[in-house]
Each structure stands twice: as C-alpha cells, then as structure tokens.
Amino acid sequence: MRYVTLKTDEIEALEQGAKSSNNTIRKRSHCLLLSHQGRTIIDMANIFDVDRRTIERWSDKWEKEGLNSLPITTGRGVKTRLKGLEEVLSKLLEIHSRNLKNVLLHLEEKHNIRICKKTLQNFLKDTGL
Numbered sequence: 250m251r252y253v254t255l256k257t258d259e260i261e262a263l264e265q266g267a268k269s270s271n272n273t274i275r276k277r278s279h280c281l282l283l284s285h286q287g288r289t290i291i292d293m294a295n296i297f298d299v300d301r302r303t304i305e306r307w308s309d310k311w312e313k314e315g316l317n318s319l320p321i322t323t324g325r326g327v328k329t330r331l332k333g334l335e336e337v338l339s340k341l342l343e344i345h346s347r348n349l350k351n352v353l354l355h356l357e358e359k360h361n362i363r364i365c366k367k368t369l370q371n372f373l374k375d376t377g378l
Contacts, residue, residue, distance in 0.1 A: 253284040253308055260285065262316055274319045277307055284308060330362050331372050339378050 255263070266278035280293050284304075294301045310318035331338065337360075338352065345351040349366050356362045356369075 251290070251305075251308065252287060253281050253311060255281065255285045259315070266316075266319060270319075273321055277319050280304060280307055281311055329368075329372055330364060331369075334360065334362075335376055335378065338373070342373075342378060 260282070263278040263282050266274045267282065268275075270278070276297055280297060283293055283296070284290075288296075290301050290304045290308075293304050297304070307318070334356075341352045341355055345355075349369055353364065353366060353369060356364065
C-alpha cells in the first residue's frame with residue numbers, strides 16, 4: 250500500500266485548501282490528507298467516486314509538484330479552430346465593417362470552418378481584434 254507522507258506546513262496548506270478553494274482543489278487536498286492518515290487507495294476512490302488510478306495520479310503528481318499539483322492544468326478543453334487566421338480575420342473585419350455574419354460566411358466557404366457567432370466574438374475579444 251502506498252501513502253503520502255506530509256510535513257506540518259503541507260498539512261496546514263492542504264487543510265486551508267480543503268476549506269476555502271474550488272471543488273477540484275478541495276477534493277484533491279482532502280484526498281491527500283486522508284492518504285496521510287492511512288486510508289487505502291480503494292477507500293479514497295470510493296469516497297471521491299473516482300477510479301483507483303485517478304487517486305494514484307493525484308499522489309504521483311503531488312510527489313513531483315507539491316502544492317502546484319492541486320489546480321487543474323491549463324490546456325484542457327476544445328481548442329479553437331481559428332488559430333493562425335488572425336491576419337485573415339482582421340482583413341475580413343475591415344472589409345465587412347465588422348459585420349460578423351459575412352465573416353462567418355467567408356470562413357465557412359473559403360476555409361471550411363463552421364463556428365457560431367459567439368465563438369467568433371469570444372476569439373476576437375481574446376486576441377484583441
């Protein structure tokens with residue numbers, strides 16, 4: 250059986266994280282504290298309703314990164330289809346006087362990219378166009 254051994258300052262930080270952070274950090278902090286107390290991986294998997302392998306990954310990541318392992322890593326989720334088209338989009342916005350409907354039609358016809366208006370608005374906002 251594999252357990253996480255924690256120092257007193259790590260215990261305090263995890264207890265603080267278990268009380269006042271988002272759900273992911275609370276769950277992972279609580280799991281590490283239970284592991285320090287001697288709970289088995291199967292017990293913790295049942296408590297948090299995750300796979301045994303997930304608990305092992307959390308423990309491995311804790312050993313490598315410490316407190317930085319608690320939040321969700323960046324880069325998750327669907328990637329935007331518009332990366333690399335910033336220059337084309339800026340020209341289209343100049344031509345069509347910021348009429349997004351025409352920009353969407355052009356993207357669909359010329360670049361075979363179908364996105365909704367809100368996705369385009371969010372991309373333009375994020376890139377500063």
